[in-house]
Amino acid sequence: MLKIVEIDHLTVQYPDLKALDDVSFSVKKGDFLGIIGPNGAGKSTLFAAMLGLNTKYQGTIKFFGKDIRKSKDYLKEIGYVPQKPMFEKNFPATVKDIVQMGLQHESYVDKIDKILQQLWIHELSKRRIGELSGGQQQRVFIAKALVNDPKLLILDEPVTGIDQQSIELFYSILRELNSKQKITIIWSSHDLDAVNQLANHVACLNRTLFFHGQSDEFFTNEKLVKQYSEASMQEHMHHH
Amino acid sequence: MSLEILTFSFMHRALISGVAIAILCSVIGLFLVLRRYSLFGDAIAHSSFGGIALGLMAGVYPLWTAYGVSLVSALIITRIKEKYDISGDASVAVLLSSGIAVGLVIIGISGGFTIDIFSFLFGSILLVSANDTILILSLTGIILIIVLLLYRQLLYSTFNEEQAKVSGIPVEKLNYLIVFMAGITVVTSIQLVGVLLISALFVIPNVTAIMYGKGFKQTALLSIFFSIFSVVTGILISYIFDITPAGTIVLLSIGLFAGTLGIKSSGLLSKN
Numbered sequence: 001m002l003k004i005v006e007i008d009h010l011t012v013q014y015p016d017l018k019a020l021d022d023v024s025f026s027v028k029k030g031d032f033l034g035i036i037g038p039n040g041a042g043k044s045t046l047f048a049a050m051l052g053l054n055t056k057y058q059g060t061i062k063f064f065g066k067d068i069r070k071s072k073d074y075l076k077e078i079g080y081v082p083q084k085p086m087f088e089k090n091f092p093a094t095v096k097d098i099v100q101m102g103l104q105h106e107s108y109v110d111k112i113d114k115i116l117q118q119l120w121i122h123e124l125s126k127r128r129i130g131e132l133s134g135g136q137q138q139r140v141f142i143a144k145a146l147v148n149d150p151k152l153l154i155l156d157e158p159v160t161g162i163d164q165q166s167i168e169l170f171y172s173i174l175r176e177l178n179s180k181q182k183i184t185i186i187w188s189s190h191d192l193d194a195v196n197q198l199a200n201h202v203a204c205l206n207r208t209l210f211f212h213g214q215s216d217e218f219f220t221n222e223k224l225v226k227q228y229s230e231a232s233m234q235e236h237m238h239h240h
Numbered sequence: 241m242s243l244e245i246l247t248f249s250f251m252h253r254a255l256i257s258g259v260a261i262a263i264l265c266s267v268i269g270l271f272l273v274l275r276r277y278s279l280f281g282d283a284i285a286h287s288s289f290g291g292i293a294l295g296l297m298a299g300v301y302p303l304w305t306a307y308g309v310s311l312v313s314a315l316i317i318t319r320i321k322e323k324y325d326i327s328g329d330a331s332v333a334v335l336l337s338s339g340i341a342v343g344l345v346i347i348g349i350s351g352g353f354t355i356d357i358f359s360f361l362f363g364s365i366l367l368v369s370a371n372d373t374i375l376i377l378s379l380t381g382i383i384l385i386i387v388l389l390l391y392r393q394l395l396y397s398t399f400n401e402e403q404a405k406v407s408g409i410p411v412e413k414l415n416y417l418i419v420f421m422a423g424i425t426v427v428t429s430i431q432l433v434g435v436l437l438i439s440a441l442f443v444i445p446n447v448t449a450i451m452y453g454k455g456f457k458q459t460a461l462l463s464i465f466f467s468i469f470s471v472v473t474g475i476l477i478s479y480i481f482d483i484t485p486a487g488t489i490v491l492l493s494i495g496l497f498a499g500t501l502g503i504k505s506s507g508l509l510s511k512n
Binding site for chain 1: 274392393395396399400402403404405406407408409449450451453454455456457459
C-alpha cells in the first residue's frame with residue numbers, strides 16, 4: 001500500500017519544553033487516522049510541522065514519498081481544515097468567495113456547486129461567512145479544503161464549539177469522504193467515542209506517541225483506554 | 241452655474257486623474273482595511289512628506305523622491321512587523337511621526353518653502369499637468385491589472401494568513417506586493433487630496449461599502465462607486481464655490497458614510 005505520510009523521529013524542541021519527542025508513524029492511502037491526546041499533547045505542533053508552518057524540527061516528514069523540506073508541492077494535494085479560523089465577523093466574503101479564494105481560475109464553478117450541495121450549504125452560498133453558525137462555517141471550510149480534489153484531508157479538532165446536530169452531520173460527511181471518495185483522512189479529536197466509530201487507525205499522542213495502530217486494537221485494550229482517559233481527565237481538572 | 245466648467249482642459253485632467261485615483265485608492269484600501277492596516281496609508285503619506293521636502297531641497301521633482309521614500313518606508317513597516325514583536329499599529333505610528341519629523345527638519349534647514357509644501361499637504365488636483373495625468377493613468381492601470389490577476393490569492397492571504405500558507409499561497413511575497421502597491425498609490429494620490437487626507441480615501445469608502453453586507457466583488461464595486469462619486473462631486477463643488485477640493489471630497493465621503501450608518505440603524509440594511 002502506498003504511504004501518503006511518513007513521519008520519522010520527529011522532535012520539536014521549544015525553548016522551555018519538548019513539544020514532540022521522537023514521534024514516528026506513517027499513514028497509508030485510504031486510512032482514516034484519529035489522533036487523540038489531551039490538551040497540550042502536541043497535536044497542533046505536529047500539524048504545524050506537517051503543514052510546513054513550523055520548519056524548526058528534527059527528524060523527517062515525507063508526503064507522497066518526498067521530504068517536505070525539499071518541496072512544498074505536496075500542499076496542493078492536501079486539504080486542511082483549521083480548528084477555528086479567525087476572521088472579522090463583518091469580513092465581506094460570501095460562502096462562495098471563501099471557497100474560491102486562492103483558486104487560479106473560474107473553471108471550478110460546477111464543481112463548487114456540487115461540493116456545496118454535498119455539504120448542505122448550497123442555499124447559503126451568497127451569505128457572508130460571518131453570518132453563519134459555527135457548524136455551517138466548518139462545512140464551508142471543508143468545502144474549501146475539498147475544492148482542489150485533495151488526496152489527503154487534515155482536520156484539527158474540528159468540533160470545538162459546534163452544536164450536536166452539526167457534529168453528527170460532520171461525522172457522516174467524513175465517513176462518506178473516506179469510504180466513498182477514498183480520501184485519506186488525518187483527524188485530531190478529543191472525542192474518543194467518535195474516533196472509535198469513525199477512524200480505522202488511532203494515534204495516541206502525549207508529547208511522545210504511546211500508541212499507533214488499528215483502532216480495534218486500541219479500543220479493545222482496556223489498559224490503553226483507561227490510561228488515555230486518566231491522562232485527559234487530569235488535563236481536564238487542570239483546566240478547571 | 242453653467243456646465244461651462246466642463247469645457248476647461250484643466251478640469252478634464254482633474255476629473256480624469258481624480259476618477260483614476262478614486263478607483264485605485266478604494267481597491268488598495270479595501271485590502272488594507274481588511275488587514276486591519278487602515279492607518280498604513282497615513283503612515284506612508286506622512287513619510288512621503290519627508291521625501292517631498294527632500295526633493296524640494298535637492299531641486300528634484302518632489303514626487304519622485306516621495307515615491308522612493310514611501311516605498312522604502314513601506315518595506316520597513318512590513319519588515320519590522322515580520323521580524324520584531326511590534327504590532328502593526330505601533331510600527332505605523334513610529335513611521336508616521338518619523339516622516340513628518342524628517343520633513344520638518346529639512347524644511348527648517350532650507351529656510352522654509354511654504355508655498356510648494358502647502359500644495360503637497362492639501363493637494364492641488366486642479367493644477368495637475370498632462371504628464372501627471374498620463375503617469376496617474378498608467379500607474380492605476382498597472383496596479384489594477386495586478387490586483388485583478390491576483391485578487392483571489394490576495395483575498396485569501398487577507399482572510400487568513402495561516403490557511404493561505406497551507407494552501408501553498410506565497411503569503412510573504414503577497415504582503416510585500418500589497419504594501420508596495422499601497423506606497424505607489426499613496427504618492428500618486430497626493431496630488432488629489434494631499435498628504436494629510438489620503439487615508440480618508442483608503443478607508444472611508446471601504447468602511448461604508450462593507451456595511452452593506454455584500455460579498456467581496458460587490459463590496460469592492462460599491463466602494464469604487466462611493467469613491468468616484470465623492471471625488472467627482474467634490475472637484476465640481478469645490479470649483480463652483482471656490483473651496484478646497486481635498487476637504488470637500490473627504491467631507492462628501494464622510495457624508496456617504498454617515499448616511500449609510502443612518503440607513504443601517506433605521507433597520508433598512510441587515511444588521512450583520
